Structure formats: C-alpha cells, structure tokens
Amino acid sequence: MATAFHNLSDYDYDSVPSGKDYRIGIAVAEWNRNITEPLLAGALEALIEHGVAQENIIVQHVPGTFELTYASAYLCEQHEVDAVIAIG
Incomplete structure (x- = not known):
C-alpha cells in the first residue's frame, strides 16, 4: 500500500488560515452512511477547530x-458559500 507508514492526517495547524469569515457548504451522500457520517463529523470538527462558525456551515x-x-x-447558488466539501 502506497500510504503504509504515512499518516495522511498530519498537517501544520498554524499554516491553516482562520475560517471565521467563511461560509462552507457540505454535500454528503447518505449511501454508505457508515463511511460518510464519520467523514462529515471529521469535516465539521476541523472547520469549527479552525474558526468557522457553526451557523456558517450548511450541510446538504x-x-x-x-x-x-x-x-x-x-x-453555491442558493447559500452563497465560499467553498463546498463533497463527501461520498
């Protein structure tokens, strides 16, 4: 496996800009919920950790x-978000 012995979740916390002024949309598939729901939870946790207000996160x-x-x-069209995360 190409990722053996590599932690792909490592990142420099300080190099990620603050998200306090951003609106983020998350589109998440219900199919394979046992996979997509933990990914959604992780995305929400990361966004909030980096300053995105909970009311500025729209989940579809x-x-x-x-x-x-x-x-x-x-x-993008209806909620005028700055970025979209698609989880499927």
Whole structure:
C-alpha cells in the first residue's frame, strides 16, 4: 500500500488560515452512511477547530454520490458559500 507508514492526517495547524469569515457548504451522500457520517463529523470538527462558525456551515444530505454535483451547485447558488466539501 502506497500510504503504509504515512499518516495522511498530519498537517501544520498554524499554516491553516482562520475560517471565521467563511461560509462552507457540505454535500454528503447518505449511501454508505457508515463511511460518510464519520467523514462529515471529521469535516465539521476541523472547520469549527479552525474558526468557522457553526451557523456558517450548511450541510446538504443527498441519497447517493450521483447527486453530490447537484447539491454542490445548489449550495453555491442558493447559500452563497465560499467553498463546498463533497463527501461520498
């Protein structure tokens, strides 16, 4: 495995800019919920840890991965977010 002996979760906390002025959309597939829900929880934790206000995070659940592109576009158009995270 190419990632053996590598922790891909390591990052320099201080190099990540503050997210206090950002609105973030998260599109998450309900299919494979046992995988997507922990990924969603991790994304929420990281965003809040880096200053994004909870009220500035919009989560849109969709049935499957096919709908992630539509949900991402919807979040951009209807909620005027600065970034979208797609989890599927």
